[in-house]
Amino acid sequence: MPELAQDPALRSESYDEIAKDLQRLRFDAGDIPYAEIVRRIAEHREQNGVPASASRPARTTVYDAFRLGRSRVNPTLVGEIVRALGVSEADVALWEARCLQARRQHDAEPPTGVPLPGAERIEAKRKPKQATLRASIILMVACVGINVAGFSIVPWLSLPLYLDMVGTAIAALVLGPWYGVAVGLATNAIGLSITDSSSIWFGLVNIVGALIWGYGARRFRMCQTFSRYVLLNAIVAVACTLVATTLLVLLFNGATGHAAEQTTDALVDMGEPLTLAVFISNLVHSLTDKGLTAFAALGAMGFVSRWFEVPFYVSLVETQPDGLLRLANMFDARKALASRAHARAVRDAL
Structure with missing residues (x-):
């Protein structure tokens, strides 16, 4: 010891x-x-x-x-x-x-510094606001990049997921709902150059998700406990499914070529109506997708909390399962403990 x-x-x-x-x-x-x-x-x-x-x-x-x-x-x-x-x-x-x-x-x-008199002190007080705005812009750009990366990886690997709203969730939870909307719309606008014109329509899904995440966390206090946070992401999954199902059935005859639509085809072959098949297929894959998004966003909140005040983050972390806390601390612990032998050597040296 x-x-x-x-x-x-x-x-x-x-x-x-x-x-x-x-x-x-x-x-x-x-x-x-x-x-x-x-x-x-x-x-x-x-x-x-x-x-x-x-x-x-x-x-x-x-x-x-x-x-x-x-x-x-x-x-x-x-x-x-x-x-x-x-x-x-x-x-x-x-x-x-x-x-x-x-x-x-x-x-x-x-x-590291000394108090500044007069006008210089006033200017110094303005700097944190400028830094916060700059940091917010950087975070939004990073969130768009995360969305676009997920958006691009899914068709490349033929994954039955979406992964195009992780950045939207981070921006909405950390900065607010309308920041999430901006990130979502930017993502789908960029998506036009990756897929086809169908991408812009699904910007509505990103908007709905951003508003529910943002207002759910702030106005309805859905991030005060880990269980409520999980529920919030389930609500996002259901709401996004409703919007996506409407768009798919009315505009695209139920399909746009996404890998998750294999489930839709299987349900239709079993005799289910197209609308119900599209809804069930999207709900199953959306719940999985938003579950992964929830954990990715939680990890991102821990990372960016050193620059942004995330008022509900402490209570959210405090109420999560202990195994997740251990996982979050694993990298620091493993770096300090490359091996048991190393630990003993360090202990003896001390």
């Missing part, structure tokens, strides 16, 4: 070093799930007189202690985490001392 030198004040510490050592400790303890760590912390708090209603820390708070790039770490919480992972009380004190040392070093770092 990583330990301090005899005098913590003599050792240089950083929050990233502490996070990496926490990752190593957790893996050495048997890759204990974050939910189990939360349960152990709550149990210890209750044994020390904390009411059960106030004893359980948020799972995302515990998860964040293992995350790199932190600018602040709670020493008491870190002590509770390592205690839950099986270290002795003496080592708990050492971990807390490491956190305090990292805080002293962080607070002692010289400021």
Whole structure:
């Protein structure tokens, strides 16, 4: 287990070093799930007189202690985490001392700039708004690129999916519904040069999806829990299916040559009416497609949350299954732990 030198004040510490050592400790303890760590912390708090209603820390708070790039770490919480992972009380004190040392070093770092007087200070206050606008434009362009990439890959691989609304979902959830609409329309306009004129009609599907994602997340609070987020994406799938079915039946006689239409053909051969066959086929494939879109968008929200405020992201992550939290943290953990032997070597060196 990583330990301090005899005098913590003599050792240089950083929050990233502490996070990496926490990752190593957790893996050495048997890759204990974050939910189990939360349960152990709550149990210890209750044994020390904390009411059960106030004893359980948020799972995302515990998860964040293992995350790199932190600018602040709670020493008491870190002590509770390592205690839950099986270290002795003496080592708990050492971990807390490491956190305090990292805080002293962080607070002692010289400021990167000095206050600006008068008009220069006013101009400096405007810069974050300009940066936010620029970042929003960059994100929208990236979202269009993601949509177009999915739009192009599907016919190339003959996939029975759509994959042309991942960027629409990201823009609608992070920036707002009408940003998603703009991304969706741009995607279908570009699609004209990839397929045929049918692409522009299906811009209506992108519009409907963007509005439901955006307003569902903000106005109807459908992203406050993971289960509601899954429900929101199912609603998007149903709504997009209704629009797509209408377009396919009225304008294209039920088919445009998409790989998913093999299901439609099979249903028609079984005697189902064309409209019902188109609806069932689209619904089945759309539910799968929007499920993949939901997880892709969730990962993207975690990535862009360092530049954009996504107010519901913390509660959304906190309520998702623990396995997804472990998956999200896997890359950082695997980088820090190339192998068990490497972990032991690092531990011994410390």
